[in-house]
Amino acid sequence: MQRTLRVDSRLRLVSFQLNLRRMSTRNHLEGLNKQQRLAVEFPPNNSLQILAGPGTGKTRVLTSRIAELVLRHSHPPESICAVTFTRKASIEMKARVREYLGVESANQLRLGTFHSVCTSYLRAYGPWVKLDPEFSIWSKTDSTLLLKYIAEGLCKGLSRKISMNKLYNLFAQAKEKARLDPCRRPEDILEASINFQVLAKSGSSDDGDPLDSLGYISEIYSGYSQVLTKSNALDFTDLLIKGLDLFQLRAKPKEIGRLKHILVDEFQDTNGIQYLILKELFKAAQGSISVVGDPDQSIYGWRGAGMSMHVFLKVDLPETKDICLEQNYRSTSAILDFSLSVISQDTTRPQKTLFTLQTPVGPNPAKKALATEDVEYTSIAHEIKRLIENSDGILGHDDCAILVRTKFIATRITPVLEAAGIPFRVLPERSLIDLPEIKTLIAFLRMIMKTSDTPMIIRTLVGPLGADKEAVTTLLHRSIEQKNILFHTLERLQNGTDPDTTPSSIGPVTTLIRLRMHLKTRLDMGATPSELLRDAIKQTDYYTYLKKKHALQYEHCIQNVQRVLQHARIFPNNMDSSPASRVYAFLNFMRDLSRAKIKTGKVTLLTCHAAKGLEWPVVFVPKVIEGVFPHAKSLVDDVETEIAQERRLLYVACTRSQSLLYMTRPETIFEGRNADKRQIEVDESRFTKTIPLELHDKQFSDISKGDLQLFKDILKRNSKDDAPLQA
Known part of the structure; x- marks a missing residue:
């Protein structure tokens, strides 16, 4: 009986490999030079460091190695995790792997950026680290908008003195350092590292004492962290930290334990948190890892990356083999x-x-x-x-x-x-979705999906609904004091249950809540993203708002809005999926639109x-x-x-x-x-x-x-x- 099972499994394996070869359109070994082929065919159960100079075909080697692992060594595609540093690189890699393995197998790979890999595991296993798997991910733009309103609520004019981008980066560094050193809290690290000259806006002149401004930094961090937690939202740093929390669990999800090989692109750009994530992944894969990098191109030291990561790998995996790619195909x-x-x-x-x-x-x-x-x-x-x-x-x-x-x-x-x-x-x-007139348009859709999406609530209120910025700042701080999300505070205001009413904001708040209810009802009835956007434009008289807000660029703004509506109109709506799924798919599509022609x-x-x-x-x-x-x-x-x-x-x-x-x-x-x-x-x-x-x-x-x-x-x-x- 046991022999029969072994024969059956071998037959299934042979069938799997034959099907893959039929689906592939290109030989993954064709055209490789000697060193490239040596790297691609290196035994899969060992650790490999490929030192690839510029223009030496590292992406080709990495994708060919993935194909080699699947086709020759029979690794199931879902047992391979490949990590890149940019979405552009992951899209390019997946396209090449499709040529070798076919679409179905390529889609089964865990292939993406550090953030997207963490996201996929956290969506599946969030409760393991006390995280609701329906969490939102807030971009740097979302977070800096929130930081601006929190800062203004603490000290009027503070956001004109301090760069919110620099503040966001400071908070990210503090959170990363605290995660690497559990004996320290982010707040302690902030107090030790705050420097007004570093945080000050370029060209700004501070009329007051810079130390007065610095005194608010910890309060801003506290409010920011609370809003994220109450909103079930993660910023990009939180995403990596929560991912690391999951990977470091003693009792890991079985899916992580099934990993057979890890691949990493641009290894020299790895920072401390990212290296710890990789370390947990290659431990799960029994030390089977292939990294591609070039210490000569390590240029991101200011965000924690460095050549030392190559040393750390050799310390953790002393048997790591080096293969150098030195034949350049780019330059004279x-x-x-x-x-x-x-x-x-x-x-x-x-x-x-x-x-x-x-x-x-x-x-x-x-x-x-x-x-x-x-x-x-x-x-x-x-x-x-x-x-x-x-x-x-x-x-x-x-x-x-x-x-x-x-x-x-x-x-x-x-x-x-x-x-x-x-x-x-x-x-x-700027990509289309990053333009001011489009950010607000997209905010309508995100607001429908989640009332906890505080940056989108703010953007809608102070945009076409015309709420006073100071009033919105007050309401945001009231929600922080109440340990609530902003939308619930707005509902209390509309219902008259908030004793500290801000009269100037009642009209816009009422309009926002009614608009959201109307659009949500339409979504539940099956409205497409195109129909929802057109309805929101009509309900808010959006074009009139744009004419007032962007008078000189009005025609250009209208053209951009029409481009989004055109994308929404021709976007393939899978009627077998839920209306909410169609909206999320459209939002992802808009995010992925190419930035550069x-x-x-x-x-x-x-x-x-x-x-x-x-x-x-x-x-x-x-x-x-x-x-x-x-x-x-x-x-x-x-x-x-x-x-x-x-x-x-x-x-x-x-x-x-x-x-x-x-x-x-x-x-x-x-x-x-x-x-x-x-x-x-x-x-x-x-x-x-x-x-x-x-x-x-x-x-x-x-x-x-x-x-x-x-x-x-x-x-x-x-x-x-x-x-x-x-x-």
Whole structure:
């Protein structure tokens, strides 16, 4: 009998593998180089660290390894957990895995960001950590809106002195540190780390004593935490902490215990909380983990990530094997040599290199000094025009990127591009759902689904319903005092059971409660997201509100609203699912709409941090001077770890380029403002000053026919019409 069962299980396994191969459309091993294949075929029951330099095909290796685990080693797809750092990366990975395994098997993988993986487990097992599985997830925008109203209720004008974004980040860091050190509370960490200069808004002037402002920080944190708890809501930090709580339970859910292999993308970006999550996951998988990362691209130390995570992995799993991916498929040999000359200045880094089989080597990167910043930016604009005019139709505006150290530098460059008639875009662009007129529109839907969604209640009240902001602030603080959610406080106000009535808010509050009741009734009767949105627009006279609120951009706002309504109208409504499920599906769809258009015909401006993971044929890096590379903040204490991170950031910027790389710098800059403004000389960045002369040109060079042919080969194009966009 036992032998029969073994035979049956083997037959089922063979059938499963054959079905997968029939559904796949691509061989996962095809086209891999020797080192890539070594990483993909590495035994699955061991720990593997893949050190992948820029442009070496790490995503291909990671997805091929997933296919290898399923097809060759018979791991059920649901037993594999793959973690990425961005939604974009997870979407790209899932698309590639579908080619190898088919749609059904790819969808069974636990593949997503740290936050989405934690969310999926908490939805299923929330009660195990005293969490209602119907919890809401509040974005940073939601949380900062809430923080603003809590701050104003404690001290009028406080939100004009303190940056709510910085305050949100401070709270996140305090919660993470407290979770890593159970002997400390977030409140204690806040008291020890609060610094007004860090929290102050850029350019703000505080008329009072900064210490007075700091005294409210703990109260803001207390109120914020209470609203989250009462609303059954988690911010992004809470999501990771609750996920870690679940994974660290001694008696774990069986589903976690069934994990066979963990994979991690961009491992060098892992912070302390995220590493502990991974540690629990690979413990469940008996130490079977594959991480892909590059210590040379570790640039997020300010949010807790660092090269030390590679060391921690070796301590926890001493048998971890290293495999280096060094063959670059992105850049010319000249760009790689220049980039390696930058990063090799760090003698403590793991010794690895980059090479390409592309020939010839390509033009040397340009390293040019200009008299002033204005001359520098004008030269960049002229060079972009010259390249496009002389590239035989191969290059266009959308093939060029300008990577800046800070957003402020971008604001200095954009007027120059405008004057030169060069089309451009500044990333990250706001997605449709992030526009003010759309945020409020979406708030109608979220308010219907959950009365505990306090940020959406606030947005609706002070938006089209016209409630006074001070009155809403008062009501929010009253709800905190009553240990209640805001909506219940509004109901008490409408019912006359609240003795401390705010007369100016009664009308908008009554309208809100009636509107919510009306829309909820329509939802229960089967109304689609499109019908609910149109009804909300009509009930609130939304277009009139937009005309008053956004008079100068009214037509543009209307166009954006119409775009959302169009998306809602054509959104596939599965009539077999509940009306509420259809609304949630539409909200997720809106969130996932691409931020950046694929084909723009514009030069791209963005920070070096934001450029990580992207590539362009032509890259300009301006203002490569001391105080920028490395940034002035890293020079205050002259801490080598911070300076090394600045060096890695410049390396990341260099390795975004496929064909042409330009490093420019001004010899003088203006310092101070107005009457105190003066011109001073500045030094070239220490990171580029020592690069050998043979690796760069001091002027912008002409492009030869041989160079053009090389560009065609690298970019895989014959004419501009064939150009694929990478950004």
